[in-house]
Amino acid sequence: MESGASSFPWTVTDVVTAAAILGIGRTKAYELAKAEQLPVRTFKVGRHYRIPVAAILELLTKGTDARLPADGQGPM
Template sequence: MVGMTRAELLELPVAIDLVTAARALGIGRTRAFELIRRGEFPVPAVRVGATWRVPTAPLLQLLGLSADR
């Protein structure tokens, strides 16, 4: 799995799926779901129906990037 470039990260929408968040963090899908299950994913995530959504702002903050570009 390849991470994301700074430009790709800054173009993300307001909320993303868990797999995209994992890619941004440089972790795999399986590990991301394992962390969610244990309540240890490093940024907030919200379950919406059968999917997980991750707000982009806290993700960018964790990565040391500004959401305002």
């Protein structure tokens, strides 16, 4: 079995949970998802946004320099 985020099963979470993990507010997370600017992949399934858990784990474990828009909201 491979190591890293790609070895996790394909599981998704919602925007509210992803926002809490990323340290941003619910409203800002939905705004970023709609604008396709969240620092992780986002999929729209019907009326709902879904974020792969593996993408969140990869972002957190790699310590990438992904940043949110410079509007004073969220971690910089």
